[in-house]
Amino acid sequence: METVNLTESQKKARRGRNIALGAVLLGLVVVFYVVTLIKFGGGMAG
DSSP: OOOOOOOHHHHHHHHHHHHHHHHHHHHHHHHHHHHHHHHHHHHHHO
């Protein structure tokens, strides 16, 4: 099996995309968590 050797700029670009994707996923987790807290909090108050 042949491997692909990436240049430094390609490695840097890949790392940037990975960090951006991780940040987006973390943001979604936070949004779902906050929405869940709001839904359950509203149910308990009433």
